[in-house]
Structures are given as structure tokens and as C-alpha cells.
Amino acid sequence: NAGVMQNPRHLVRRRGQEARLRCSPMKGHSHVYWYRQLPEEGLKFMVYLQKENIIDESGMPKERFSAEFPKEGPSILRIQQVVRGDSAAYFCASSWGENTEAFFGQGTRLTVV
């Protein structure tokens, strides 16, 4: 049973480009969470999604960031018009249900140049 898969592992974007980060949850998991870890910081919650629904996006920046978890396919975290401050490690976690432990992927390291 494969774990949470994130790709790409490393992503380099120029300022102003778009970044798309993908997360395939563990088999049977329908809950996905995205976290961001800035340099020298802890992980910060961004968004919680279930299939086709955003449950809690209280940690998402108001502009340029969006997330989806379609009925088929991986969850996507999309960052439009990236800026240097978006450079961070982005982690996805998934869980089977609302009251179960979340398992993390290996993360995508985004570098904006």
C-alpha cells in the first residue's frame, strides 16, 4: 500500500509563473490536508479538502493560492504568479476519515527564482 505521493519533489519557478503541486492520497483515504513549511518555521496548515469539497481553507492566503481535490485524480495545490516568498516545502497529508491519523507525503520543495 503506497504512502502519500507528492510530485514533483522539487519544483523551480521564475517569479510570475504558476506552480502546480500534486498529491495522491493513500489508497482509501478521502481526506487531504496541505501544509507549508517556510525556512526556519514549523508546518502551517493551509487547507483541508474532501473529495470535491473544500472543508477548511482558513490557512490559505487570500490571493493566488487555490486547491482542489477532484472526484478522480490527485489533489492539486495551485499557486499563480509565484513570488520569492512562496519558496517553501509544501506537504500534503491524507486520512481515511475525520477522526483518524493523517499520514504525510515527502513534500514538494518549491524554489522561486
Place this chain on the structure above:
Amino acid sequence: DQQVKQNSPSLSVQEGRISILNCDYTNSMFDYFLWYKKYPAEGPTFLISISSIKDKNEDGRFTVFLNKSAKHLSLHIVPSQPGDSAVYFCAASEDQAGTALIFGKGTTLSVSS
């Protein structure tokens, strides 16, 4: 405003000795606490958790203690092993769902042989 604080950025311990990692929180609504371990270039791995109805939870070499009145928890690792060297994150949430986890900045543990 940091709701979960790990005031020691690093800790060095000799193999066989006890490692004690500390965590303080400010939000009295937190009901569920977790510790994650993270190796470089990997996602966080769940280690141990405790709900607010308990003051101690033990799993092998790992014990977490919760002092609700002091809003303080600690992770004890006994005996420490070189393979325990990693960054340890304390996290908290307002329910056991584990959603919207609030993480501390982490403590880097180095266990020398």
C-alpha cells in the same frame, strides 16, 4: 502569535540517555496533541499522541506527558539512540480529527554514540 511553542531549537544527548523535548501552548481549546518526527527531505512521521483527558501516554521508548494546567507537554525518549536524531515537531488541534494541526517550529535532536 505562536500558539504552539518549542523553545529549544536543538538538543544534544548521548546514546543511552534520556531525551526530553518540551512544548508549550497558549490555546486552552486544544484538546489533542501529537508529536511528529522528521528526517531531512522526508515528510513528518507520526510518533505519538495524547488527548487532553490523559496526562501520560506511552509507546515503547516514547512517552508523552501532558500538564494541562501549565499548558505544557513533553516527549521523553528512553533510551535515546543515534537513529532518533531528527527534527521533532509538537502539534496540537482542537479535536481528535487532527485537522488544522498547529505545529511548533521543531526541535532538532542529535544523539551521539
